[in-house]
Amino acid sequence: MSQAGANERGRIRIELWRLVLPVLWFGMVAAISFIEAPLKFQAPGITIPLGLGIGRLVFAALNVAEGLTLLALTILSFWPAAFRIAGARVMVWFGLVAVYAVKIAFVRPPLNARTDQVLQGADPGQSPWHYVYIACDGITMLLLVVAAVLAARALLPAKQLVPSKA
Template sequence: MIRFIAYVWLGLVLGVSFLATPIKFRAKSLTRPVALDVGRTTFHAFGKLEWVLSLALVVITVQVRDSLEPVDWFLIALVLVIVVGQTLWLIPRLDVRVAAIIAGEEVPRSHLHSVYAGAEFVKALALLLLGAWTAGHV
């Protein structure tokens, strides 16, 4: 079941973060503030779904804990830490920037978007490895 959750979650991350999000910024008729507002709304909804997936992963992990190997625990913890970090630290800071841009303010360049993209990449890789690694023993 961990494998199933990992692969479903991976598909969602790939679809939302690596496909839908970059594509919307290529739409010529969509202004940057509108695209950012759509992105903010999307990522807030996706964040809620990720908490549901996190809870499911924790519940399943508790049920199969005796068959987990150290690498399983590491990958599960890594995914959960990323979700917590994005929710409590990163997304609120990105929200402030988006609100300022929507309000027409000039905002200085920031590394926050790159940090978010990097976290999504690491999360996707961890989910891929978790699904592949647990296939043989959980």
């Protein structure tokens, strides 16, 4: 086996993971944030405190899974020296890191504090933090689509990326 062939197989393997991880992450966010979260409050017998308690657990698990996926993407993006990303892919990665950091450091704490108040029987009123979290998830999903498209394009031979002159 030639070195060039081995390098190409390694590149393809890494690009496949760079495609799979954003698609997996997209699915997690879509399923939890946009399907499970709103639907759980429509289930019979679910009270606001019970739904918030479940939501806290589910979103904590989602955030851990997102962090691990981001870590894996980071390793795949920068560690294999021969297959490092550049250009738009670096910008997408920075965007994912920034949005994740904002969610964890600035959005989750006030949401958790509000959940604590509701669980203690208080009525803290309306809060914009749920909408900020939803916006962060929307931005994350958009960035993940871009990351997946860029990874998919990197898997195509260069001749397929150039339109033919028909």
